[in-house]
Amino acid sequence: MTFVEAIARSPARVAAWPWPVRLAGLASLGAIAALGQVPASWPVATLAALVLLFALVRRSGPRFWDGWAFGMGHFALSLRWIVEPFLVEPERTGWMAPFALVLMAGGLALFWGAAFGLARRLRLGVLGLVALWTAAEVLRALALTGFPWVMIGHVWSGTPLIQLASVMGVHGLTLLTLGVAALIAAPVAGLLRGAVILGLVGGAVLLDPGPAPPVAPDALLVRIVQPNVPQNEKWDPVLQPGHLRRLLSLSGPATGGSRPVSLVVWPETAVADLLDWAGPTLAMGAEAAGGAPLATGVVRQDEQGRYFNSLVVTDGQGAVTDLYDKVHLVPFGEYMPYRDVLSRLGLRALAEIQGQGFATGTSGRLIDIPGIGTARPLICYEGIFPEEIGPDRPRFFLLVTNDAWFGRRAGPEQHFALGRLRAIELGLPLIRAANTGISAMIDGKGRILASLPLHQAGALDVPLPPALAPTPYARWGDIPLFTLLVGLAAVAFWQRGIDPKGRGA
Numbered sequence: 001m002t003f004v005e006a007i008a009r010s011p012a013r014v015a016a017w018p019w020p021v022r023l024a025g026l027a028s029l030g031a032i033a034a035l036g037q038v039p040a041s042w043p044v045a046t047l048a049a050l051v052l053l054f055a056l057v058r059r060s061g062p063r064f065w066d067g068w069a070f071g072m073g074h075f076a077l078s079l080r081w082i083v084e085p086f087l088v089e090p091e092r093t094g095w096m097a098p099f100a101l102v103l104m105a106g107g108l109a110l111f112w113g114a115a116f117g118l119a120r121r122l123r124l125g126v127l128g129l130v131a132l133w134t135a136a137e138v139l140r141a142l143a144l145t146g147f148p149w150v151m152i153g154h155v156w157s158g159t160p161l162i163q164l165a166s167v168m169g170v171h172g173l174t175l176l177t178l179g180v181a182a183l184i185a186a187p188v189a190g191l192l193r194g195a196v197i198l199g200l201v202g203g204a205v206l207l208d209p210g211p212a213p214p215v216a217p218d219a220l221l222v223r224i225v226q227p228n229v230p231q232n233e234k235w236d237p238v239l240q241p242g243h244l245r246r247l248l249s250l251s252g253p254a255t256g257g258s259r260p261v262s263l264v265v266w267p268e269t270a271v272a273d274l275l276d277w278a279g280p281t282l283a284m285g286a287e288a289a290g291g292a293p294l295a296t297g298v299v300r301q302d303e304q305g306r307y308f309n310s311l312v313v314t315d316g317q318g319a320v321t322d323l324y325d326k327v328h329l330v331p332f333g334e335y336m337p338y339r340d341v342l343s344r345l346g347l348r349a350l351a352e353i354q355g356q357g358f359a360t361g362t363s364g365r366l367i368d369i370p371g372i373g374t375a376r377p378l379i380c381y382e383g384i385f386p387e388e389i390g391p392d393r394p395r396f397f398l399l400v401t402n403d404a405w406f407g408r409r410a411g412p413e414q415h416f417a418l419g420r421l422r423a424i425e426l427g428l429p430l431i432r433a434a435n436t437g438i439s440a441m442i443d444g445k446g447r448i449l450a451s452l453p454l455h456q457a458g459a460l461d462v463p464l465p466p467a468l469a470p471t472p473y474a475r476w477g478d479i480p481l482f483t484l485l486v487g488l489a490a491v492a493f494w495q496r497g498i499d500p501k502g503r504g505a
Contacts, residue, residue: 023069029053030073036155037078039413043155050181054126057116058185062129067116071109078150079104081411088231088405108147111136126182128492131485134175138478141171141387145331148384150414152177157417160208161200162446165424166471169386172481209445212465219463220262220372222431223289225250226439227270228457231404234435240272244281250459251288261461262371264289267435268297268309268380268402275300275312275320283318291316293370297379297400300325306359311377311400313367322368325361326379328388366394372464376428383419389426393474395467397422397430404436412438412454420446427468444468 017025029049036046053070060066082104083097115136119129133152141148153173156162164173180200184193227246233239251264266285271278275298285294294314300323301307308325315321366374373395380401382388399419403412416438423430427444440451443465450462 023065026066026069027073030070031077034074034078037150038157038417039410041158046155047181051185054182054185057126062116062119064113064117068109068113071112072105075105075108081407084407085405111140123496124492130178130182131488133178135485137174138171160204163207165421166473169425169473169478171478212443212447212449215463221259221461222464223261223264224433224439224460225266226437226452226458228436228455248284248288260290261292263369264292264294265431265433266296267433268400269299270296271298282314286314286316286318295398308361309358309379311379313369324365324367324377327361328382328385329358330381366392383422386425397428399430399432402435426474427471429465
């Protein structure tokens with residue numbers, strides 16, 4: 001009998017199993033839950049795993065190590081791509097790959113374990129666990145610069161239910177998923193369980209946005225360029241002239257008919273030279289774009305010698321008209337956290353492993369695209385943080401990235417789904433230019449209007465869709481969610497007074 005079958009048949013018996021067997025089984029159950037994440041996108045597997053977990057929790061109560069083991073299995077499978085950046089230069093950093101996966105999965109699982117442990121200590125039962133688990137996911141999105149990747153609410157990315165993000169955001173979807181699983185696991189009538197499942201199916205049908213509306217004849221045309229340069233070749237000085245020729249050829253005359261393009265977009269760090277030396281390259285890019293504005297990623301150095309991961313916009317002659325410096329940097333990838341502390345502790349070699357790293361730009365800044373309007377620039381990692389979009393509403397999102405670091409499939413596809421979620425949350429179109437893919441135009445309902453597959457060079461000429469009216473999430477953000485979490489916690493405390501054992505609902 002498998003662990004899953006054992007929980008389904010007799011949760012009480014499983015609760016009494018030796019802890020090594022129990023934790024191994026829960027890690028396996030967590031791995032099943034991870035199948036709801038992109039690219040597998042089987043949310044039914046996540047829901048089933050959560051139902052079984054809540055059935056076990058009802059019998060034995062929540063325990064820290066149960067939540068940690070479940071999280072360990074979930075994060076180890078869903079974040080398996082995290083080893084890929086260490087394999088770009090295997091002779092130098094390859095040895096770190098297995099440690100990176102174990103430490104990342106184990107560290108993120110601590111948030112889930114803490115929710116389970118606190119629910120047990122406070123005797124809040126399943127309802128309290130749902131509230132605390134959701135709060136733990138919110139904290140995971142914010143703490144230590146945050147990592148809101150493969151969150152429970154993301155399992156609906158491949159279904160119409162993801163449209164609920166425009167109302168409640170991803171944290172609301174997390175609360176909904178946990179609440180539904182807990183309700184299905186509750187000792188209630190089968191008719192009620194059926195109603196819950198039918199509600200999910202019916203909601204998916206009702207929320208399906210359908211096909212995109214016809215494009216307006218005067219819609220602005222955008223060219224999105226995907227050069228597909230492998231990461232281990234990107235900075236090779238011998239190969240860089242060829243990379244530039246590819247960029248320029250893909251930026252040439254529009255293929256969408258006689259209409260000229262209004263904007264050409266290159267990916268993150270598409271320009272190999274520092275900005276101060278990139279004038280000739282930008283001028284050639286402007287010429288290839290037919291005089292249209294060019295938006296491209298580039299590294300720049302300021303007067304203090306600091307380096308920035310930047311995005312610039314140029315005019316028809318290649319002169320820079322606007323500039324944005326990346327704000328939310330990747331820990332250990334673009335900078336070394338607590339570098340000064342490590343040096344004072346005598347760990348100078350560890351502090352210097354990343355080199356100087358990048359400096360942080362000015363937060364929440366919009367840029368102006370001549371002839372189109374304002375855009376909210378997002379450079380790679382910044383596209384995963386809904387809390388940091390800022391209060392000013394732009395005409396569209398402009399996301400440039402280099403997902404060559406993320407491997408062949410799972411990492412780039414998950415990153416793409418996170419960018420699409422930003423469009424749904426705020427009802428704004430998103431232009432996404434990725435070095436190795438996936439590049440795309442996405443409208444405010446999250447519909448993919450055009451895209452280029454992974455690991456294929458090419459360019460898209462696609463009309464820019466209109467911005468939709470501000471969504472409820474754009475107006476209120478996570479305030480309704482936090483209010484609901486406080487209410488659920490209050491009910492859980494009230495139930496604790498009724499049930500001394502704190503089993504809850």
